[in-house]
Amino acid sequence: MSISDLPVLSALRTKMQWHQERQRILSENVANSDTPNFKPRDLVEPKFDKTGAPVGTMGTLPMMQTSTSDIAPFGGGDSFDQNKRAGFETRPAGNAVSLEDEMTKSAANQMDYAAVTQLYSKSLQVIKIAIGKG
Amino acid sequence: MAEDSGDFARSMGIATSGLRAQAGRMRVISENIANADSTAPTAGGDPYRRKVPTFTSTLDRALDAQVVALGRIRPDQSDFRVKYEPGNPAADATGSVKYPNVNTLIEMTDMRDAQRSYEANLNIISATRAMIQRTLDILKS
Secondary structure, eight states, X not given: OOXXXXXXXXXXXXXXXXXXXXXXXXXXXXXXXXXXXXXXXXXXXXXXXXTSOEESOOOSOOXXXXXXXXXXXXXXXXXXOBOTTXXXXXXXXXXXXXXXXXXXXXXXXXHHHHHHHHHHHHXXXXXXXHTTOO | OTTTSOHHHHHHHHHHHHHHHHHHHHHHHHHHHHTTTOOXXXXXXXXXXXXXXXXXXXXXXXXXXXXXXXXXXXXXXXXXXXXXXXXXXXXOTTSEEEEOSOOHHHHHHHHHHHHHHHHHHHHHXXXXXXXXXXXXXXXXX
């Protein structure tokens, strides 16, 4: 059994990937905050069971390239569920991005990510203690 | 390719596209404000026409994300301000001079809007940078 098989670590890793992807989507929203007819997007937070595996659906299967000559898939490259309820007020230009909302989400995302990385390094420390190098 | 750049690098790239678009918008706004009183060089001619920046959301294949770009810069079709100044060299036969359809108050609010959007994109970059720093901190512990 390798270190990466530990339930805690795999769950934390999935959570870190989720935060990275969410940051990408939030920056997409902010960059397009003046684009007409742009609707902001967000991701649903993943839930984990006791073995550290994510519970429920994890979005659609991503499209893969089977050969280098294939056209790269674009648009729906997300491997996590999207939150369809994101955005509630639409401006006359059809843009529904609220900068205040996106800033709060970005700050929350950053803080949660810091917490997850902190937990990850703590878990690594625990393993180090167990193998007698703490 | 998308595989080569992580999500954080892509976040930075998307925010940078926002910075670039807002900087272009600032350029158009400053052009409008600078030319707020530019009358026609010839008598009875049309003065400077206000420019309107547009934004378009385009798919960046390298980043695999919806980045923003400054679209075509369109002319504002509203009417010019007309003043009665017979002595002005740009006046037409009836003595009225056409001034640009630039309202500096609107330009100022637009400028503030651009400034705020620029700051928002900068915030995203610094948040992403902080997150990258946290990842590197795992190695240090």
